[in-house]
Amino acid sequence: MLKTRIIPSLLLSDGGLVKTCRFSDPKYVGDPINAIRIFNEKEVDELMVLDISASHKGKGPDYGLIERFAGECFMPLCYGGGISSLEQARRIFSLGVEKVCLQTAVLGDPSLIEDIASRYGSQSVVISVDVKKNWLGRKCLYSASTKKTLKRLFMDYVSSAVEAGAGEILLNSVDRDGTMSGMDLELITQVSSTFSVPLIASGGVGSIKDMKDAVDAGASAVAAGAFFVFHGPHRAVLITYPKYEDLEKELGAMD
């Protein structure tokens, strides 16, 4: 039976591993290669590495670092951050990465999704959708690189991305990021019930129960950051991953 994928999502900033809270206040949590080695030993389902400094600072991907990640990663690896051309994606795939995650380059124009999907297949393109409440409490599409909410409706953005060939949707609730306070289930249901491609829910995981709730709400997979790198009430840095048996018991199978 197909298992629900539980994906550690690691944030890079200038070569170091960080964790944010509501997309702000990045706290240094360690060396990324060391973290990937630990996650490898723990046999995680999949790994996502997002360079949050790349697009924001107008830099491209750090290929040397990505190559080292891929060499350590014996599970599927998704990389996001600073990808704005087919050539960059090609180079990343050639280093041993399975999937690229796109946001900044495709917020206005989905043609890069189409270029990559038609060459490398839809399964290799993940689109990142960040959703943040505005001052009226309305859920808006958010641009992580400019740190601004956008006028464009997030459902419209997802729709054009899926039509262009995106194979997975990484749906992130900015308001829940790093809070470990539970996921935005309403948002997950809204998106997963509208689109047929797999949805990776992210933002707010504080327990395996939160993951289960997201799956019940329609998520195909769950990504989390703080849950895997912080431990205890004082958020001490400690890399953990639940035992396979515990995940299986709580989450069961999908079919």
Next chain:
Amino acid sequence: MTVIVDYGVGNVNSVANMIRHVGGECEISSDPERILDAHKLILPGVGAFDSGMGALAERGLVDVLSKVVLDRAVPVLGICLGMQLMTRSSQEGILPGLGWINGDVRKFSFDDPKLKVPHMGWNTVDISRDNPLIAPEDRQRFYFVHSYYVSCDNESDVIAKCNYGHDFVAAFARDNVFGVQFHPEKSHRFGMALLRRFMEFSNA
């Protein structure tokens, strides 16, 4: 030397990374001369059936591969699309496959909206019979990403099955020809064990 056939449609580096990790030696090549000299072959691949067959043809590799695999009985492991190319044909395209295994490739089609296509993620396999590739252990799990699956004419070619909506062939083996639908290079210790067994396999 084990040659990982690079025909431009697969993540060949992941496969090389894991083979080296389990202590094997390999090279990545699309050179017919190197392939003719190989003691073992790995045919990886991601993407559409016709673009895969087309890419092999463009590089002049279709006849070379068949010569090495069928005439010289060099052990070969097809991964994902590489496995599918070893059959006769696919619903995904119009080009004939390599035809080393009697079988065809079909598309997943489900009425249940919860069964998304592609079948993506970790799934367990059931071993159908003793074989040199996959150890006879229960609860082995592997990483799958595919929208099409292989259907074999001969049940005796099937060495492992997986279930997604219905049973399908997770792995086949016939003499020196091996194929796996999943990605051993991305299936941590289960994939390492499989690749180690393939590297140790000898039909000489």
